[in-house]
Amino acid sequence: MAFAQELIDTLKRELRTRRVTYADIARELQLSESSIKRLFSEGDMSLSRLETICALVELDIAQLAARATERRRHIHSLTQEQEKMLVGDEKLLLLTVHLIYGWSYARVMAIYDIDPHQGQRMLVQLDRMQIIELLPENRVRIRLSPDFQWLPDGPIQHFFEREVQSDFFSSNFTGDGELRLVMNGWMSLHGIRAFHENMRRLAKEFDLQIKSDRHVPVEERRGTTMVVAVRPWSLEMFEKHVRK
Secondary structure, eight states, X not given: XXXXXXXXXXXXXXXXXXXXXXXXXXXXXXXXXXXXXXXXXXXXXXXXXXXXXXHHTTOOHHHHHHHHHHHHOOBOOOOHHHHHHHHTOHHHHHHHHHHHTTOOXXXXXXXXXXXXXXXXXXXXXXXHTTSEEEOGGGOEEEOBOTTOOOOTTSHHHHHIIIIIHHHHHSSOSOSTTOOOOOOOOOOOHHHHHHHHHHHHHXXXXXXXXXXXXXXXXXXXXOOOOOOOOOOSOOOHHHHTTSOO
16 A cells, blocks of 8 residues: 555544544635545645645644554564574574664665675565565565564573673673663562563653654664663572571
């Protein structure tokens, strides 16, 4: 489906939600109601008319486009087999991660040593997995939902624990853009659970910052990872001295 039609369909849903009728639009545009019906059925209207109709539902065109795009992104998680497929192919995982985080396919191919035929096969594979929608000229549209998560205790998480975690923490965290905070204390289970909510809010702030930086050229951005963890825990060297 062409994106223009998706915009119209999204606009129709917004109109229904706000209970704005074709008659209301006709009065605003000074057209007949039949003309409005024809505009929507043909999906062909000028930007000025589209902007006027968007105003009736308190949206601008950019917000409408964002909502139309959001509806496409419906994949909330992958299957075990799909995650295993990614973990089992380093270049496929590399391509997937970079596309998810806003790189173009052309830039990935320019930076990394990937055979063009292999790259094309991987794009088709990701399209079949519904991680991306493959567009003309090897452009891609991400299909993953904003609340997409890797499977808990799944292949990607195990891969992180096995291959990534030790490498990530092998730093003194004093470089540009680096920060490590380690806090200790005694907290009730109720307090721990309340603190979990603060951590989730922080994760949302992290995600919002990523989204706000999407307009910044890729070469001016850095792959950034945040790990926030909390659990009732004490050093094993202390635990062994606990009275039985």
